Amino acid sequence: MTGTRRREVEPARPAADGRSTRWNGHKARRRADMLDAALTVIEDNGTEISVQQIADRLHVPRPVVYRHFDGRADLDDAIRRHILDALLAELLPRLSPDGTVRDAVRGAVGTYVGWVARHPNLHRFLSAGDPPGDAALAGARDRIGGRLADLFADALERFGIDRNRARPMAFGMVGFVDGVVNSWRAVPTLNSEQVEGILTESVLSLLEGNARSLDVPLSRDTVVAELLSRTEAARA
Known part of the structure; x- marks a missing residue:
């Protein structure tokens, strides 16, 4: 038919994965907990602190801390x-x-x-x-x-x-x-x-x-x- 344009239909966007959203929130909370722990360690021990001290404060292995940060x-x-x-x-x-x-x-x-x-x-x-x-x-x-x-x-x-x-x-x-x-x-x-x-x-x-x-x-x-x-x- 002349004078008409075919309407394009945008592909439906995939729904957000609820599990992913919950995991992101969990990671943000864990990161905040680690930063709070770091401040406590600094208050108690001075500026020369180690990642191990932060991990010990949280009772987690040292690699878990690094998992939330891109290096020291x-x-x-x-x-x-x-x-x-x-x-x-x-x-x-x-x-x-x-x-x-x-x-x-x-x-x-x-x-x-x-x-x-x-x-x-x-x-x-x-x-x-x-x-x-x-x-x-x-x-x-x-x-x-x-x-x-x-x-x-x-x-x-x-x-x-x-x-x-x-x-x-x-x-x-x-x-x-x-x-x-x-x-x-x-x-x-x-x-x-x-x-x-x-x-x-x-x-x-x-x-x-x-x-x-x-x-x-x-x-x-x-x-x-x-x-x-x-x-x-x-x-x-």
Whole structure:
């Protein structure tokens, strides 16, 4: 027949094998269990750990651990990412504009310093090895710096200031805090409360200095929610 086209019928796709899906879930859980065990071994024994120690912790043969990772380098990288996930789960919720500026800074800085103080071996493992976990660490800094940059940018925009000014401020603060903490852990002559106090005051000074240079009425005792509401009312 002219003027008509024969409709092509796509071949039916094979249904997913339920057994395969269940097996994939089992492998993911076993991999997570191995990473949890690795973190416990590092906490108890330091950064120089063996695959055998992880296997012993799980009561499985050593080859079973390697079955879930593509060699020792892949295992170490997965451990670093697992450590960073644990840190970020505590830290990211604190990067919020609650209370005064001082409260927000003290909460974020205190959470980070406190985590490092409680888990010194996990923190050391992040930069241990050859090569160290640069990609994983860079990813964590990007997430933290990006969250801060978004907060700063939203605040600046309310004052009619270019959002792009926020990113250098945010990442500069992240780099500063990270550098101080790394130096402290290498030569721990101060306790965690002293380091937290130094970092809190330093970050507050950076915020206040940048705010003055941009004519933003912000101080360490400013209630963030009130500042933002006043700005919204002025723009209405």
